[in-house]
Every structure is written in C-alpha cells, then in structure tokens.
Amino acid sequence: MHRHLSEEDAAFKEKIREFFTTAIPEEIRTKAKEGRELTKEDIVTSQRILNEHGYAVPHWPVEYGGQDWTELQRHIWRDEMQAAGVPQPLPFNASMVGPVIAAFGSKELKDRFLPKTASLDIWWCQGFSEPDAGSDLAGLRTTAVKDGEDWIVNGQKTWTTLGQYADWIFALVRTNPEAPKKQQGISFLLIDMTTPGIEVRPIKLIDGGREVNEVFFDNVRVPGDQLVGEENAGWSYAKFLLGNERVGVAPVGMIKRWLAEAKEYAAQVKQGEGVVLDDPLVAARIAELEAEAMALELTVLRVAGNSKDGRPDPASSILKLRGSQLEQDTLELITDIAGPMSLMWSEADGGPVPVWATVSTPRYLNFRKASIYGGSNEVQRGIISGTILGLKG
Amino acid sequence: MHRHLSEEDAAFKEKIREFFTTAIPEEIRTKAKEGRELTKEDIVTSQRILNEHGYAVPHWPVEYGGQDWTELQRHIWRDEMQAAGVPQPLPFNASMVGPVIAAFGSKELKDRFLPKTASLDIWWCQGFSEPDAGSDLAGLRTTAVKDGEDWIVNGQKTWTTLGQYADWIFALVRTNPEAPKKQQGISFLLIDMTTPGIEVRPIKLIDGGREVNEVFFDNVRVPGDQLVGEENAGWSYAKFLLGNERVGVAPVGMIKRWLAEAKEYAAQVKQGEGVVLDDPLVAARIAELEAEAMALELTVLRVAGNSKDGRPDPASSILKLRGSQLEQDTLELITDIAGPMSLMWSEADGGPVPVWATVSTPRYLNFRKASIYGGSNEVQRGIISGTILGLKG
Amino acid sequence: MDFTIDTEQKALRDAVRELAGSLADNAPSTGDVPVGPNEHDEKAWSALAEMGVLGLTVPEELGGMGATPVELMLAAQELGKARVQSALPEAVLAAALLAELGTEEQKALLEGVSAGETLIVPALHEPMCSFSLQAHDVTATESGDGWALSGTKAPVRYAAAADRLLVTARAGEQTGVFLIEGAQAEGDVVTFDGASAQLVGSLDGAADALQRAVNVATVALLAEALGAMEGALAMTTEYLKSRKQFGVPIMTFQTLTQRAADMYVSVELARSAVQFAAMVAAEDPGATDHIRRARVVVGKAGRHVGQEAIQLHGGIGMTAEYAVGHYTTRLTAIEHTLGDTRQTIGELARTVRDHGAVDVFA
C-alpha cells in the first residue's frame, strides 16, 4: 500500500498531459471547458487525433488499437483527458459497442467494425431504451423476426443520444417472444442507419439542446451477419456493456476541472468590497466538494484495480451514483456563483456577461440527466443493495 | 389573512408567559433547559401547578379541566411553555389517554379517571408497541380473554416510556383473534400497574438513561369496567390518539429555545481570537435552522387551524416528520458547538466544563429516538404518500 | 395570525387561475417548445392588466387596485402553477419604487403600468457582480437639471420590451434610483453612455425604499415558486400513479413514494413561509429578515422539489415537450432573481446575534 507514482507512471502522466494539451486543437478544448455544445466535427476531429496516437481506445485488445496499460495508467489517461478539456472518445463507440464486439463478436465482425469504430469513421448510437422500457430495460418490445438470413426489425427506441449524427445503431431486439423470462429472447443487432424504414425524430430537452432522439423502425431489413454473438443472448452482452459504462463514466477529471474553474469564476465575480470566493460559505462548499471528489477519485483507483475477469466490480455502481451527484452539485455551485448572470441563456461570445455564466443554468439543467441515464441512481442503489448487500426485495 | 395578534391574544400571551416564568419553580425549568433528566417529582410538581390554574389540559372538554381556547391560543400556550423550560404535561396523560377517555369513554370512566389524569395523581404509561409490532402496530399479540366480567391479559409490551413511574397503563390488546383483519379485534384497556402478574423491566438506552421499559403481563386480571368504548374498536381509538400525538409533539417552542441557547453557547466558546459564533459556517447554520424552524412553526399555526371534527389533518404528519428532524439537527449543532467538550459525559455541576456541553452528546444520541418513536418518519411518509397524495403501493 | 382567505380574495384567485389556465393552453407544448427565460408576451400582459393583476399593489389613487401583497401572492401563485412566466415581479418592484419615491409626474406613469400600457422594469444586476442593491460599476453624474448614466446593466429581464427602466447607479458613495426612457437594449444587456435620466426620490432615501420594493417583489417571486412547486408535485404524483415499469405502476416502489412525501413536506413548509411573507409585507414591507427567512425556505424547497420532480419522472422529465422540467427551470431562475439562497443565508447569518428566538408575531 503506497501512494507515490512510479517513475514510469509519472513519466507516462507527463507525456500524456503534454499530448492532450498540444495535439488536440485548443479551440475544441476551450469550447468543451466553457460547457458549450460541441459539433459533430469537433468530436470527430478530436477522436481521430487520439486514435492516430493510440489514445482513443486504450482499453480495447491491443490488436484493435488498444494499449497494454495498467488500470492506473488508464485512470491517468482519463483524468488528464478530462482535465485538458479533450472530448472523450465517443462512448457509444469506445466504451459500449466496441468492447462488446471485441468480446463477443466473430472475427469477421471485429475486422469489419472495430477499426472504423475506433477512428469514428462509423458514428454509433445506442438503441436500448424504449418508451415503456427504461429502468425496466428487459421489458423492451422492439422485435426482430427472421426472414431467410435477414432480420426484420419493427418498433421504437428512445433516448438515443446524438442519434442525429449516427451512421449505425446497436440495438437490443426481441428475437424470441416466447422465452420464459423476459431477459431471455433478446438479441444484439448492428443496424445501418441508412437502411430504409428507419426514422429519427429529435427530442428537445429543457436546456434547449438536441442531444437525444426517438428512433422508429418500420420493417427494417438487417442482414443476418450483423448479429453480435449468439441469438437470444443479447441480455448478457447488454449487462456487460452497462457494467463497463459505469466504470467508464465516473467523470472525476471533469469534476476536478469544474471545481478549479468554479474557483476562478468565484474569484472574478464581485461581491461587496471583494469577490464571491471571499464568502466563507462558498469557499467551504468548494472545500467540501473537493474532499468528496478526492474520495471519488480514490475509489475509482481502488475499485478499478479490483475488477476481475473483465467483469466490473459491482462496487462500480458507486462511481455512477456518486459521480453523477458530484457533477450535479458542482454545476449547481457554478450556477450559484454566476448568480443573477445565470438568468441569461446564451452561447454568444463577446458580451459583458461571460459564456460560462450564460450557459450555467442550461448546463445545470442538462446534467440532471446524469442521475437518470445509463442506469438511474435508483437502479444503481438496487444493484448495490441486491448484489453487494444481499438485500432481496 | 393577516399576521398580527389581536389585543386579546397579545394579552393572553403576556399573561401566560408571566405565569410560566414565575409560578413554576425556576430550579425545575433550569434543569429542563440544561437537558438534564427530570425526576418524577419535578414532573408531578410542575403539572400540579399547571392543573391548579387550568393550564395542564386546555384541549380537554371544559367540564374536565379544559379551556375554551382557540387553536392560536393553544399554540401560544405550548410555545411559551416550551420557551420557559416548563416540563410539558405528561403526554401519556394529557395528549393520549385523557383525550381518548374524554372522547370515547363512558361518563363513569370520565368521572373516575379524568380528574386524576389531569392532576397527575395517576401517572399513565402507554402499552402499544410489542417486540414484533412496532411500525406494524396492528400486528400486536398481547391477548385479553373474557373471564366472567373480567379480562385476563397475557403478553408483552415494549418501549413503554417512563413505565417505571406509572400507576396505570393503557394498552391495546387483542380481544378477537378471529377477526378477518388484524386491525379489527383490538380493544383499549386501562390496567392498574399494581395488579398481580405485571412485571416491568427497564431498557437502558445508548445515552445511559432509563426511560423505556418492557412490560410483561402474566394472567393479569382486569375488571370489565376498565374497557374504553366498544369491545374490538380499539384500533380506531388508537388512530385517534396517534393523530393527536402528531399535532401535540411538534416541539417548536423547544427548538426555538435550543437555537437561542445554541447562540449563547457559541458566543461563549472561544475559537482563535474570537468565539465559535464568529465562524460564518456556524452562524449560517443557525440562520438556516431558524428559517426552517420558522416555517415549521407557521405550518403548525396553519395546519392546526385546519383540523376538522377533532380529527387531525393528515398534514400533521409534516409536524412529526419535520419536527423530529429539526430537533435532531439542532442538537447536532449544539454538540458541534461543544466540540471537544462533548467528549465528556456528566451531569455534575461546578466543573470547568458546563453541563450543557457535557450532556450534549448523550442528549444528541437520545433524540435519535425522535424520528423512531410515536410513528417513525418512514411511517409518517407512508401516511403522507398514501392518505394525502393517494399513492397506494 | 390568520391564514384563511376571504371571499374577495378567493374570487381573485379563481379568476387568475382561469386566466392563467387559458394562457398556458395557448402556449405551444409540442414541437419546438421554447425553453429558458421567456420573451415578453404582449397579449398575456394585456390580459393580466385587464384582470387588474398588474395594478394589484398600486394605490387606488394612482390608478391601481390598492390591494396588498397577499392578493399579489394569490395571483402570482396561480401564474406559477400554470407556468405563465411574465414580468409581473419586475413590474411590481418598479411600481413600488415609483409609488413610494416618485414625483407626481413619475407617479402618473403608474396608471399606464396598471393598464398594461407602459412597461417599466428595474435594472439592478450588473455583469460579474453578485446581487446587490448597491450599484457597482454603473455611475450617475449630475448634468444640468438631470443626471447622466454610464455603464452596463445585465441581465435586465424584459429590457427589450420595456418603455422605461428604473436603474440603480452609483452617485459618489451612494446608490440612487434613476428613471430612464428609451434605453437601447441588446437582449438583456443595456449599456449607458451618458444617457440622460431622472433621479427618483433622493439619494438618501433610495436604499430603504429599494429594499422595501425588493421585498414586495420577492413575495411575488416566492409565490410564483410555490405555484411551480405545487404544479411539479401534482405532475409527479400523477406520473407515479399512471406510469408502469416492471409491469406495475411505479407508485408501488416505496422509495419513490417516500420521496414524493418529502416533496410534499417541502411544498407545505414553503406554503407557510410564502403566506407569512405576504402577510408580513402587507403589514410592513420593511420587515426584511422575515422575508429573507421565507426566501431561504422557498429556495431550498424549490431546489429539492424541482430536482426530485425530474428524477422521479426519469428521462421524460428532461424533455421540453413535457411540462415538469419547465417548472424546474423556472424555480432555478427564481432562486437567482433579486438575490439567492446563498447570499440570503449569509445576510441572515450576520444578524443571528441580534435576537434570541425568532418571533413570528413580531
């Protein structure tokens, strides 16, 4: 038990920080830091640069662009990336469908999809949730029926993040409605978004942004070789994916950056004879959040090290649960620091009110999703109480 | 809608404050304010004085010692009583069994018990909870079987507060085990604690105090004329009683006194060059609690006014829920103000560490009960979600 | 203390409720629904004027209804519940200032204000400054028989639609209130470069009058927040009853219903605080500490209820086409209008030594 970084890891940290802060265009990183919406091009540009240097999908198998890093190195990579404001590699590609194809796909599927998934030549979106299957994901109703070698897909997916940019969708579909349990009879399909019969409808969120969509399938024909793994075994791949998601999403580096930014902001906004950061209540709130973020980061380091056989430790639910709470608390704090300026909503530059302040409220509102999407906090508590504590309802 | 006190009410407030701060021995009030344990004699002395002046049971029928007061006047009475550190009239007598006998008892029972209940010539204790019937009170198992005109009682009660002082106990007993619902078949009996077959065993609490007991009944013979109201109708009397309790227990006056005391303490304990009250975090915490206590007091005034037909507004669950939380928060604050002094546990006077500080931790621990006894906060939330919001599980 | 409302007040409340409902029904609720701070809506504003809502707290002799903050509260609560955002709190603040400090000529504007013909809003906030009644970087200098203003105010809600602004500006060590006509606004930003303005009242009297006007406007804000919380709670309980997951209504999940109960507790405590604030302001608009306590209670309740309303809805609560998130948006904005919970707690903290227990009757 020791906390110092080995010389090797310290050098790794230096190298990677240097890379993130020089190789990725500053304009993109600044936009990300200010909390503005990134364009598709921003995200693609950034991921291509990362991928060219082997930094897009380090947790993948080495033969498909991964790195033989330790858990600690992966943490440093994530942490420095978030600290530098580098957009994360698109999670649907890097953390979701990629690892599933790598773990359960055939050699053909891997060769066909993984390179373009890493380079973001294919932009993936996720087709899991449905209007009546949210927390109860296994209650999904979108069907795929065999027609020769193909599948015919009908139904509706929702909450499909950035579906408007997507080239492909990975979807859970019901292939055996007769299965005795609803978790059985689900398969994992890869579907080209340009296939006839697919329609994408945007859902506007309360912050005004368009980041999620409904996706409708009307007799969509999907070639049989786009099934991942076994027929009717999709639920176990989905669980694998969701578990990875929990580990991947703990946004510690981002929370730390936000807190550092919050201090800069609070040191600029005037209050009385001084600035907001002089207010002991604000400084105390920051100190508390810093301590809590530290505990979260340490838990990431400790729990990630515990993962076994590629299956995430159920304790990773802590990361999702607490990570989303700290994100939300920090954005709430920034909105409070913005004070009356938070009443303006604008991404326009150059006015007397800085962008960080005029996006503070929509950003705060947007991140209310953090405790809902990707397995709500209630679901995470259920995993903890059921799987870890053995409390069965 | 207006907030000023009528001249009459203002005069009432003056009169009653004058009474509490002069007629009740200062020694008793000081002990109560310091959070020390009161003796039986202290409580009896105080209630006798109150009763002699018509101030012990103002919410009872006038013919049995009540007062024809408005809800507002009752609030002023409670508030000034708590502010002055006057021990509340024993709740088992004044708020529990008294109103039940007054509402549902025969003329004989009223004449026999109410005067001595008001004067505390009879000290009552409560026999409701059982080891396996806490939140699920209706699951109680203590039985009463008819034997001629008498009842024979067998079973066990628990959490009987101050049972060691009690002359009589009012108990819920199962008189019809065959009833189709467990809420049916329960009766409300009055039992002399000196009856053969009753044994009282103390339960020590984590603060070291003895305030609750187990009470065992072994073939205890209870005369038939000690049944309140109808046989097998005890559950509705119990609900009436528990509703009254919720209204009665909102300890607003006490919370306000504690907060005022907390400020005095914080202005005395040195920290750095100044005192603890100079710490903006402490002052802010006090300001917040004062605002929350104000909202609670206003809600007491508003909701008490809404009660209909003597049945408490279900909104009175707010008072129990929030009242206990604020009690606990305030005592937590006082323990924090005591700081290292809270590590000593003592009621001994005259040392260099004041009694308020050396009782702060046991008092804080003792009041963890506030959210458990008398219908836990989970039960109160259940009442709110079920009865008020119509959310049926 | 009496929390009951009389027949006339009930009639006002019912009338506003009906109006607010019809205004809400006219707003788009599918497709590209507007989000965030609203634009001034002339039609809705006229309808409110017609009902007398805009002149509620304006004295009768100045063309208003001569009612009290209690009536204002009843109206604002209904608007909040129906999600009708408007410049009402801002207009109330401006009217209170003019009625207290204005010359005869300035007071004469109030008739148009009550009638919805003249929109006057305050310009208090400055960029990179937390909320303050003192102006920071906007200055006023004497110029002829008037004053000249310089500096930037932002955000000034409804600036673009306003006929006149009441601007706080520094004159030496003091802050005065200035009436200005025809200021140029870019969105919510108003920049002055020697713009000519009238001083309203005196420099000496401005601070206290401003605090009183803020207190009355705060009653309107807190009441609107109360209405929003009521709406959010009602939608949430409705959703818990109707929505199914795992084959059963989600109200069978106790963790959700217990949290709905906590929301109810927050709403009811806020209700008491809001009604009290209105009664206090009706008696003495200068009773700042009580109003501040109410702001703290409502601010915390609004955050709790707004956040939980979305969480208990799940994803649907995040969408613009569904109303519940708009309540949360408005609650967040109200919390940052004319002060906020953080600053208010700090101000109350500075006065905790000045009293023993808080006395709601004094």
Place this chain on the structure above:
Amino acid sequence: MDFTIDTEQKALRDAVRELAGSLADNAPSTGDVPVGPNEHDEKAWSALAEMGVLGLTVPEELGGMGATPVELMLAAQELGKARVQSALPEAVLAAALLAELGTEEQKALLEGVSAGETLIVPALHEPMCSFSLQAHDVTATESGDGWALSGTKAPVRYAAAADRLLVTARAGEQTGVFLIEGAQAEGDVVTFDGASAQLVGSLDGAADALQRAVNVATVALLAEALGAMEGALAMTTEYLKSRKQFGVPIMTFQTLTQRAADMYVSVELARSAVQFAAMVAAEDPGATDHIRRARVVVGKAGRHVGQEAIQLHGGIGMTAEYAVGHYTTRLTAIEHTLGDTRQTIGELARTVRDHGAVDVFA
C-alpha cells in the same frame, strides 16, 4: 498508487481482528452495559501491547515496531469494527511527539509505552475552547531549569490512568509541549497550579511537530471510524434480512434497502479516504491538507452511517444492550476528537485558493 496490502500486513490485520474479537466478547452485553466514553482497560491495553499494536509507529531503535501509519490503520480499523475503545490514538499522538522532539531520556520512555507499561496521553483540549493546537488559557513559565504549568485542561481522555501527560501550554506568544508526571486528574479534568514540567523539544518546533503527530493520530481515529461504519453497516443489513414487520422481512421495503445502499456508498468512499490518509501519512506526516480532506469525508460518512444505522433498526437501535448504537456513539466521539468536520472544512476553505485541482499524487 497501490491499495493492496502485503502478506505481513494481512497477518497483522488478522491477528488484531482475532484479539479485538476476543476483547469484545469479554465485554458485558446485557444488563447494565456501560455507555459513552470508556475507562482505561488495563487488561485490554496489555493485550494490545503484547501484540505490538501500541508500538506500531514507534521507531525500532526506540523499542517499537517501526511500522507505518498504514499498519496503524489496519489495526485501528479492526478495533473499531469490534467496538474496542482504547487510548490508542492518544498514545500514538504522544509517542509521535516524543519520538520527534524528545531528548534521549524522554525518548527512552517509548519502550515502556510500546510495552504498555507506561501510558502517556496528550492534554490539548481546554474548557470552553474549540479544538486548537495552540494553548489558550494554560500557561507555562520558566522556573529554575524547568517550567511551571498553570491552568485547566479538559477533557483529557484517560488522564486518570495516565502516568505522564504531554500538555500544550502558552509560553509568551508561542505554544510549547510539556511533559509532566503525576498530574492529578479528576475524571477527565486536569488542573495545574504551578506544576513542574519539562519542555519537549523547543518552542519554535512545537507547532509543526504537533500537527504531524495529530495527523498520524488522526489516521488511527479515522481508521477506527471506518471499522465502526463497517460494523454498523453489517449489523444493519443483517437486521434488514432477519427482522420482519407486516409479515415480511423488512428488506422487502425498498425505501430501506435504497438507504442501506447509500450507507454502503458512504462507507466505501470513507474507506478510500482512510487508506489514502494512511498512505499519505506514511510518506509525509506533514501533508495536512490531504489528511483534513479525509477527515471531512469520514466525518460526514460517520454521521450519515451512524444515524441511518439507528434509524433503520428502529427502537432496538437505541438500546444499550444492542451493539449498533454504540457504533454511533463512538463515531460521534471520534468526530469531535482532535478537531471536527466543521472546523476542518473551515481550515480547508482558507486554502482553496492555493491550488487548482486537488492532486492525489502530489
């Protein structure tokens, strides 16, 4: 960063676990169970000494084990989990001070300390003062070749059982650490009236050394708290599984199980913070800010877990005969020993400007 423990550390942990279990088994658990702060227990103390726990962080050349705060943490956690209260944190603090500042003669005491033969505890707290490393009303004046102490220290935990005290006292503007033998204690109160004492180290070096010693003792306290939280959580989940109400195990009530999950989250975050604090102290006992952050995390977690453990148990959780409330008692005491959450947040708040993001590697 490496959170794994080696074979030797595992052996130590297992040995302490076994010892702690047997000590706990010997304590009365029915009838008139003791509550609150414990008395010094000679037998338990000797057993801890025999296992080497008392000398864990004492350098080998001074008769100790020469281990690090990591080993101390492992031991203290087991004691906390088994509800074995002892003077370990106090003894560790005193030993660290003597080892760093003491003369050869003073250091020679440490052999007896490690052997459990000599009990030396710090006397830092003063009546009516919040926690501080500076003495307030206790003074030291030079007297011959020694010093004379005056004033009152309280509470001084284990004062009655101690052979010597290490007392902080004001000498002019500075605070020094003084070693005193045979002080008279009345319970936890020690009053000096010109008592003769030795200065430990110099007045100039006292402040920093004291902070370092407090930091190491804090690791022991926080680890004990972690053990207590683990114990409280384990008892609570066990209770939820076995206890029935309304005819079913109460773990069918989702509102309870979701709260148990939140307790688990608090415990695991606290675990990370405690292990980190131990690693940091092992590297640099002067890394005060990191230790303070750990204190804040553990303090808040302890309050949450301690309070919920009682609440989820209901009435039984309040009773002295049932163990869970004792965990809460001890967690409350730890939170107020050698500083508390409130003061620590205040101290951290004063340093937030000094760094950008917190760096756990630096």
